[in-house]
Amino acid sequence: MLHVDLDGARHIHRAHGWADPPGRDLLFVSGLRNTLALLAERRLKATLFVIVEDLEDPEKRDLVIEAARQGHELASHTLTHRRLTTLSERDRREELAESRNRLAEATRSPVTGFRAPGFALDRPTLELVAEAGYSWDSSMFAGSRHPAGAMGRRRIAPHRPLPGHTLNEIPLPAYDGLPIPFHPSYSLVVGSWHFRRGVRRVRHQSSPLVTLLHLTDLSDPLPGAQLAHWGSRFFTLSYLTAATKRAKVSAMLDEVGRWFRWTDTSALLAADPVPEGAAR
Numbered sequence: 001m002l003h004v005d006l007d008g009a010r011h012i013h014r015a016h017g018w019a020d021p022p023g024r025d026l027l028f029v030s031g032l033r034n035t036l037a038l039l040a041e042r043r044l045k046a047t048l049f050v051i052v053e054d055l056e057d058p059e060k061r062d063l064v065i066e067a068a069r070q071g072h073e074l075a076s077h078t079l080t081h082r083r084l085t086t087l088s089e090r091d092r093r094e095e096l097a098e099s100r101n102r103l104a105e106a107t108r109s110p111v112t113g114f115r116a117p118g119f120a121l122d123r124p125t126l127e128l129v130a131e132a133g134y135s136w137d138s139s140m141f142a143g144s145r146h147p148a149g150a151m152g153r154r155r156i157a158p159h160r161p162l163p164g165h166t167l168n169e170i171p172l173p174a175y176d177g178l179p180i181p182f183h184p185s186y187s188l189v190v191g192s193w194h195f196r197r198g199v200r201r202v203r204h205q206s207s208p209l210v211t212l213l214h215l216t217d218l219s220d221p222l223p224g225a226q227l228a229h230w231g232s233r234f235f236t237l238s239y240l241t242a243a244t245k246r247a248k249v250s251a252m253l254d255e256v257g258r259w260f261r262w263t264d265t266s267a268l269l270a271a272d273p274v275p276e277g278a279a280r
Contacts, residue, residue, distance in 0.1 A: 001170070001265050002046040002253075003138065004035055004213045005115065008060070009222060011051055011081045012235055015118070021226035024059065027236055031215025032063045034242060036070060038218060042253065045264045046213075049077035049115045052099040055106050068107045073266055075113030076100050076134070083120045085149060092125055096132040113265060115139050119150035119172075126151070130167040136269060137167060138210060143174025147181065157207040158269070168269060172210050173202050183212045184252050188237060188245060195252045203259035208268060211256050217249055218242065 008028030009021045039046055048067055054060045068074055078084065079099040084092050096114070104111045114129050116139040129137050139150065140161070146152030153161065153171065161169045175181045175198060180190070182198025202209060221238040233239055256262075 001208055001263060001268060002044055002211050002213065003049065004046050005049045005077060006032065006051060007081065007214055008054065009226060009236055013228065013232065016231065016235065018228045018232060023226065026226065027219045027222055028060055028215060029063065031219030032067065034218040034246065035215065036067055038246060040070065044262055045071055047073040047075050047113060047265045049075050050103055051077045051081045052079050052102045055102065061106065065107065068109065073264060074103060074107055074111060075115065076103055076111055077115055078117055081117045083118055084116055084125050085120045085122050092128050096128055100132055100134065112136060113138065119147055121151045127162060130162055130165040135168060136170055138170040138172065140169055140171045141174065142171040143176045145176055156205055170210060170265065172212060173198065177201065184217045184249050185214045187252065188217060188240065188248055192248055192251060196255055199255050199259060209256065209260050218245055
């Protein structure tokens with residue numbers, strides 16, 4: 001499955017405590033346009049995780065609606081992209097329920113999936129995800145390792161992590177034996193060898209593989225006026241050209257296609273639902 005987190009420059013800057021870049025969110029606009037173009041060229045359907053306050057920007061809203069029109073599934077990445085585990089229960093409920101309701105209203109279609117910003121998840125928050133009406137989450141990491149703040153489970157297959165709830169968990173791939181996860185975002189920095197090694201470590205597993213892109217992975221470099229300092233340039237991948245990133249991401253997708261058959265999230269769950277209380 002191909003997932004894309006729609007974090008624009010504004011939310012990347014906020015996550016690091018930097019001021020919002022001035023003017024239009026060019027990273028979001030170019031990143032989503034370039035992503036949709038690549039997906040159309042490769043005839044792939046993705047699940048896009050939307051930070052729902054972005055729909056207040058007409059330009060961003062139009063692009064998100066166009067993505068849905070092209071057949072891509074939309075899921076929630078919360079309302080404001082705040083780290084959920086730092087919030088009060090009331091604020092967490094709002095981030096989860098309001099984002100789902102607003103996204104469903106904007107797209108006139110059900111919103112069933114969720115991913116926590118920064119993968120920050122704990123058991124009480126996961127219970128609130130289920131309570132908000134989502135049918136699946138993809139925030140946990142399979143295997144024995146996971147980023148700080150994330151939940152990890154050794155199960156590599158989709159499963160129901162909460163007894164008594166029908167919420168399905170579609171875990172992100174294990175990266176045991178590797179220093180960091182092998183998402184394209186990391187591999188564009190570390191090197192394509194890192195992505196190839198990660199995929200080949202999990203290629204014989206009988207469970208689905210989530211390939212996670214971010215808008216930075218295909219966006220145009222931000223102009224100097226929108227970069228706070230070198231850290232901003234680094235974390236928005238603005239030191240790489242869009243053509244370079246497209247070529248590298250295309251090669252990564254080819255690597256996945258060597259070992260896996262592409263499908264989309266809803267089709268996977270509809271074709272092979274997870275039995276209650278069991279892992280697939």
